[in-house]
Amino acid sequence: MSIAFDSEKRIFKLDTATSSYIFQIYEQDYIVHLYYGAKIPDNNVVGLKYRGGFPSFSPNNIKVDDWMFSPDVTPMEYPGEGTGDFRISAFAVRNSDGNNSTDVRYVSHKIYAGKPAIDGLPALYVENDDEATTLELLAEDSVTGVQAVLYFTVFEKLGAMTRSVKVINNSDKTVQLERVMSTCVDFHTHDYEMLTLYGRWGKERSLERRALAHGRQLVSSKRGSSSHHQNPFGAIVDKGATEDYGNAYGFNLVYSGNFAFEAEVNQFAGTRVIMGINPEGFGWTLEPGSVFNSPEAVMVYTPDGIGEMSRIFHRLYRKHLIRGKWKDIKRPLLINNWEATGMDFTGDQLVTFAQRAKELGIDMLVMDDGWFGDRNSDRSGLGDWQVNEEKLGGTLAEFVDKINALGIKFGIWYEPEMISRDSNLYRAHPDWCIHVPGREKSIARHQYVLDYSRQDVRDYIFGEMYKVLSTCKIDYLKWDFNRNLTEVGSAALPADRQKEVFHRFVLGTYDVMDRLTKAFPDMLIENCSGGGGRFDPGMLYFSPQIWTSDNTDPLERLTIQFGTSMCYPASTMGAHVSACRRTGYDTKGNVALWGSFGYELDPNKFTDEEKRIVKRQVKEYHKYYDVIHFGDLYRLISPFENNNRAAWEFVSEDKNEALLTCVVISRPADTALFIKLKGLDPDKYYVDDETDEVYSGALLMNAGICLPNEGVSDGSSFIRYFKSLK
Numbered sequence: 001m002s003i004a005f006d007s008e009k010r011i012f013k014l015d016t017a018t019s020s021y022i023f024q025i026y027e028q029d030y031i032v033h034l035y036y037g038a039k040i041p042d043n044n045v046v047g048l049k050y051r052g053g054f055p056s057f058s059p060n061n062i063k064v065d066d067w068m069f070s071p072d073v074t075p076m077e078y079p080g081e082g083t084g085d086f087r088i089s090a091f092a093v094r095n096s097d098g099n100n101s102t103d104v105r106y107v108s109h110k111i112y113a114g115k116p117a118i119d120g121l122p123a124l125y126v127e128n129d130d131e132a133t134t135l136e137l138l139a140e141d142s143v144t145g146v147q148a149v150l151y152f153t154v155f156e157k158l159g160a161m162t163r164s165v166k167v168i169n170n171s172d173k174t175v176q177l178e179r180v181m182s183t184c185v186d187f188h189t190h191d192y193e194m195l196t197l198y199g200r201w202g203k204e205r206s207l208e209r210r211a212l213a214h215g216r217q218l219v220s221s222k223r224g225s226s227s228h229h230q231n232p233f234g235a236i237v238d239k240g241a242t243e244d245y246g247n248a249y250g251f252n253l254v255y256s257g258n259f260a261f262e263a264e265v266n267q268f269a270g271t272r273v274i275m276g277i278n279p280e281g282f283g284w285t286l287e288p289g290s291v292f293n294s295p296e297a298v299m300v301y302t303p304d305g306i307g308e309m310s311r312i313f314h315r316l317y318r319k320h321l322i323r324g325k326w327k328d329i330k331r332p333l334l335i336n337n338w339e340a341t342g343m344d345f346t347g348d349q350l351v352t353f354a355q356r357a358k359e360l361g362i363d364m365l366v367m368d369d370g371w372f373g374d375r376n377s378d379r380s381g382l383g384d385w386q387v388n389e390e391k392l393g394g395t396l397a398e399f400v401d402k403i404n405a406l407g408i409k410f411g412i413w414y415e416p417e418m419i420s421r422d423s424n425l426y427r428a429h430p431d432w433c434i435h436v437p438g439r440e441k442s443i444a445r446h447q448y449v450l451d452y453s454r455q456d457v458r459d460y461i462f463g464e465m466y467k468v469l470s471t472c473k474i475d476y477l478k479w480d481f482n483r484n485l486t487e488v489g490s491a492a493l494p495a496d497r498q499k500e501v502f503h504r505f506v507l508g509t510y511d512v513m514d515r516l517t518k519a520f521p522d523m524l525i526e527n528c529s530g531g532g533g534r535f536d537p538g539m540l541y542f543s544p545q546i547w548t549s550d551n552t553d554p555l556e557r558l559t560i561q562f563g564t565s566m567c568y569p570a571s572t573m574g575a576h577v578s579a580c581r582r583t584g585y586d587t588k589g590n591v592a593l594w595g596s597f598g599y600e601l602d603p604n605k606f607t608d609e610e611k612r613i614v615k616r617q618v619k620e621y622h623k624y625y626d627v628i629h630f631g632d633l634y635r636l637i638s639p640f641e642n643n644n645r646a647a648w649e650f651v652s653e654d655k656n657e658a659l660l661t662c663v664v665i666s667r668p669a670d671t672a673l674f675i676k677l678k679g680l681d682p683d684k685y686y687v688d689d690e691t692d693e694v695y696s697g698a699l700l701m702n703a704g705i706c707l708p709n710e711g712v713s714d715g716s717s718f719i720r721y722f723k724s725l726k
């Protein structure tokens, strides 16, 4: 078992192939964290709870016979509020007396093979119980009777673990949850840097790196979604850690709403890291006997640098997060009409798109926004999910038949959580949107957000979607979300539960997504939120790919895709070739090949030369699909560090194939470029597909190959494919 309990020392040791995580049940049943890092052979680590001296101004517990122990200083596994620990707390409950002193201590535990699901929330899963081991630790606040069940699951082979918390109100009084973080890790030092992903619409997930400093440093969202602006990912890495060297601890929250990732360096230079639902804007009334589940935090540790941290996340998510039919089989190469037509299209026009697409070898046509209700601009129609038959020139089934008759699959766009101010639905149910009575509702893209905390609203929208989706063969659905939540209130909840709306909204979205995936298990769902505004593991549980960004400029996509790859695998990143002006079609294709490939343009407008390029790209998509979708990613030259070039490489699991891509952002002064490959087998020999030259893996990794400098210009790019000699 990868989780061991030493009953004499009362120490838990959670091991993966490369890491150990250790904590102890100390005097008075305090749950004391001891160690997280490279694998160590034993549990002789109890000294790690001390901080080298008596801490003045840090309170003690009179019942603990250890003057050096203080809840304020000792590393803690799930620290409460206001009971001696002045650092950021993981758990705060306002009890019926009105105070929020919170302190949970160990009661009991069980260890078992496998991993339980979390009621109502997405989470990593196992197919066989031998893929993970779980520790369920029951802790209780003996004063209030509130219990916290701490879940720790270890994925032994993957160097990863997950944590989540179930709160149970085991008392006879109603309490108010104020903070329920999903994880807390107390590091012994602050010799680290923090990596996070910031951005905005059209420029998501830029990598930001900062040294930890005394005090609190936080990234978070209070927009009602995980957001373009900060991603629910953060890493704590050794100072100066590189792609290949240094300790790296990655954190990612399986949640699509308000989150917080925060580190606090304290007086002893220790660092507390917490992650979970953002306590700002959160509250939950928990009645006697009821239960609240936190989302799940994923934690990856590796001693082998930031690149390996990312590869562990990628392997973990491909196997234990992505679900359904499209997890392992090849996804259709699609063409989407949005950038070509906006909402101004006809059925006949899209049929010509499908004809051209077929000639080029594309598999699927996606009809984007504008096919329903009175939706001819972004001012109206959301919520009226009835097919605009006039626009399509017939029923949806007739239209889809025409597309399918060409040998092309069909996909459709929805924005199910939204309602236009100008819509029949809004006129009929003005109280169905999220709002606060008497207060002006902020408008964004001329729309409001539906109140998905309400079952009647969800039932109605799901019912309308079902009516359309069940009339014909729809292979793909793009689920969009184009604004954030403001004036957050629900007409269906009492005053003391209004603070629950943010979280209930997310639960409501998951509920509809769950119904949809169950009703249409073969339909591929691609998530989207004005591009990648909800690119998070919660969404990936329901949709194996997410539209990475509305920005399809291949050079700007470099930072977006590099940043996104910190924890999200290539197979999850929707990446399309568009008609944008910068760079030729070669580079557009080479960059888009990184993700779930497609086109976003008018195929009638291709020149003969462009058609030739597209046909070649379609072949490349098929040829390289497995190495990109199932292989290991190596970020070789990062556009965050180098203004001239970016390069990356995919290596198949068996190390028999490697695909190298290099993009020239701005022509550098040194024209010759040797790129050293990574992750190959040094003893294997590889043929360069383009030149037929044969190189040892050792040579490719130690000397590298020299890329041509002929024809290099801003925006040019190269792809090189290597296959091992059998």
Ligand code: GLA
Pocket: 338, 368, 369, 413, 480, 482, 528, 529, 530, 531, 547, 550
């Ligand atoms: C969002 C998406 C786009 C497109 C439009 C349609 O902005 O990111 O891809 O679907 O909505 O309104």
